[in-house]
Amino acid sequence: MKNIPVNIQDIPGYGMDADPENEPTYPMKNYTGDDHNRINYERSEQQPADVELLMSTERPALTAVFGTSTPPSGLSGMIRRYAFKHSEDRYRHWIPLILADRINVYEGVLGDLAHGHIPNIFAERGLKSSWKYNKKGVIKKTVVAVLVTAAIISFFRRKKR
Amino acid sequence: MLAMNYRGPYRVRAEQRPMPEIKHPEDAIVRVTRSCICGSDLHLYHGMVPDTRVGMTFGHEFTGIVEEVGPLVQKLKVGDHVLVPFNIACGKCNFCKQGLYGNCHESNPMATAVGGIFGYSHTAGGYDGGQAEYVRVPYADVGPTVIPADMDPDDAVMLTDVVPTGYQAAEMGGIKPGDTVVVFGAGPIGIMAARCAWFFGPSRVIIIDHLDYRLEFAQNYAKCEAYNFKFMKDPVEFLKKATDWYGADVCIDCVGCEAEGNTLQTFSGRVTLMQAGAATALQWAINSVKKGGIVSIVGVYGPPFNLLPIGNVVNKGITIRANQASVKRLLPRLIDHVQSGRLNPKGLITHRIPLEEISDAYNIFSSKLDNCIKTVLIPPSARS
Numbered sequence: 001m002k003n004i005p006v007n008i009q010d011i012p013g014y015g016m017d018a019d020p021e022n023e024p025t026y027p028m029k030n031y032t033g034d035d036h037n038r039i040n041y042e043r044s045e046q047q048p049a050d051v052e053l054l055m056s057t058e059r060p061a062l063t064a065v066f067g068t069s070t071p072p073s074g075l076s077g078m079i080r081r082y083a084f085k086h087s088e089d090r091y092r093h094w095i096p097l098i099l100a101d102r103i104n105v106y107e108g109v110l111g112d113l114a115h116g117h118i119p120n121i122f123a124e125r126g127l128k129s130s131w132k133y134n135k136k137g138v139i140k141k142t143v144v145a146v147l148v149t150a151a152i153i154s155f156f157r158r159k160k161r
Numbered sequence: 162m163l164a165m166n167y168r169g170p171y172r173v174r175a176e177q178r179p180m181p182e183i184k185h186p187e188d189a190i191v192r193v194t195r196s197c198i199c200g201s202d203l204h205l206y207h208g209m210v211p212d213t214r215v216g217m218t219f220g221h222e223f224t225g226i227v228e229e230v231g232p233l234v235q236k237l238k239v240g241d242h243v244l245v246p247f248n249i250a251c252g253k254c255n256f257c258k259q260g261l262y263g264n265c266h267e268s269n270p271m272a273t274a275v276g277g278i279f280g281y282s283h284t285a286g287g288y289d290g291g292q293a294e295y296v297r298v299p300y301a302d303v304g305p306t307v308i309p310a311d312m313d314p315d316d317a318v319m320l321t322d323v324v325p326t327g328y329q330a331a332e333m334g335g336i337k338p339g340d341t342v343v344v345f346g347a348g349p350i351g352i353m354a355a356r357c358a359w360f361f362g363p364s365r366v367i368i369i370d371h372l373d374y375r376l377e378f379a380q381n382y383a384k385c386e387a388y389n390f391k392f393m394k395d396p397v398e399f400l401k402k403a404t405d406w407y408g409a410d411v412c413i414d415c416v417g418c419e420a421e422g423n424t425l426q427t428f429s430g431r432v433t434l435m436q437a438g439a440a441t442a443l444q445w446a447i448n449s450v451k452k453g454g455i456v457s458i459v460g461v462y463g464p465p466f467n468l469l470p471i472g473n474v475v476n477k478g479i480t481i482r483a484n485q486a487s488v489k490r491l492l493p494r495l496i497d498h499v500q501s502g503r504l505n506p507k508g509l510i511t512h513r514i515p516l517e518e519i520s521d522a523y524n525i526f527s528s529k530l531d532n533c534i535k536t537v538l539i540p541p542s543a544r545s
Binding site for chain 2: 019041053100102105112
């Protein structure tokens with residue numbers, strides 16, 4: 001790729017926000033000294049907790065507002081409850097959460113089936129657009145998948161004999 | 162209402178879901194008019210962010226019309242067309258009062274390291290996001306900003322994250338007139354960071370990526386030098402040479418946890434998830450910046466940890482500055498830049514896709530199909 005020289009002075013707004021006071025060793029905030037009052041600031045009214053919430057152990061109480069999307073449930077929920085017994089500093093907080101996320105995917109498929117919905121994995125992965133914009137790539141991936149599967153099957157068949 | 166529904170890594174769909182409700186007296190319900198897919202949504206889509214639950218609706222970049230307000234909302238009224246910053250901020254805690262709206266202490270009970278963010282997993286508060294027809298917006302008097310009458314809605318939606326994050330990336334770099342700035346990553350944020358860097362008067366802005374179409378776009382949009390690291394023996398060596406063997410004055414990481422270019426980082430961070438994503442770009446930033454230089458980070462990383470050359474940070478005396486963009490603090494300045502024609506945010510948008518086709522929209526953006534830079538989703542109610 002060839003880089004074309006530009007006259008930087010012609011770039012709209014060039015240099016107009018330059019700030020000699022923006023000294024990087026000083027945090028970019030309007031320091032008020034309120035940090036020393038810790039959490040004794042005026043809070044908004046507390047949102048009522050009408051779903052199960054998992055809270056960081058590094059907080060004394062819920063925040064004034066919070067999201068109520070997808071409360072913990074099932075096996076993944078049990079793992080998430082375990083994870084939230086540990087602080088954000090611990091691997092035993094984050095690793096179980098990742099495990100729960102993976103288990104949650106299978107719970108999602110089971111949930112779909114329980115509701116009479118068969119998930120269309122191809123549509124959910126947007127493969128129509130892959131076919132539209134990258135036919136070669138789709139064909140290549142399919143051929144590789146078929147060849148790998150055939151090789152694995154033939155390997156195990158030979159082993160059986 | 163129609164909304165995006167996350168079903169697992171690389172699987173999303175649009176489906177009918179219950180309408181959001183006012184849960185707090187300072188809430189509003191907003192009917193979405195535009196919603197973007199952010200590069201950081203791809204970290205969720207790829208299953209990289211812990212506590213991303215199946216059934217959640219993503220989307221933290223959106224504009225919409227206020228449909229309902231809680232009893233304590235005073236500044237917004239039904240019918241206002243607003244742009245909604247991606248951070249959920251109370252405006253009252255010590256952090257908000259100091260302008261750190263991305264670090265609000267009263268919006269995320271699930272983690273203390275990050276404030277609440279719309280549609281960004283339970284690690285960021287468990288809020289459903291704006292890739293839907295309607296969305297609940299907490300602290301409606303704080304974040305949402307009425308879109309000026311003469312502003313294009315496509316420009317407005319870009320002011321909810323892309324523009325402020327790109328601008329703050331440059332601002333945190335403490336760029337001085339005459340500096341050389343290197344931006345890693347030519348995604349929408351990287352391109353915007355490169356464009357905004359010029360506002361601070363550097364002599365050179367260089368952008369590094371591995372996708373030619375994005376580098377070409379960046380070169381035209383941000384008027385910067387663009388280089389493809391795929392064709393370099395060693396990007397750090399290349400940048401040292403390009404800066405008279407001195408190092409860049411400022412390096413900006415706009416890539417985050419899904420970087421390419423280093424086998425060990427990719428294997429440990431993306432394939433096996435032994436670290437919080439591949440920190441290749443940040444490693445290059447630390448090693449390419451001059452002694453005493455500044456590294457600014459806006460790329461998203463997961464919470465556990467990353468492998469980084471921290472010894473070089475110490476030995477070179479590097480200053481690292483990083484944060485989620487403080488959208489509300491930056492909006493007045495950025496609205497002025499857009500209204501005066503100095504910035505053209507909508508110029509980044511390459512794809513406008515109906516919300517119903519969200520699976521394809523994610524795949525196009527994630528797989529970099531059709532020369533995609535930025536995707537905007539349009540809900541059915543905003544098309545009629």
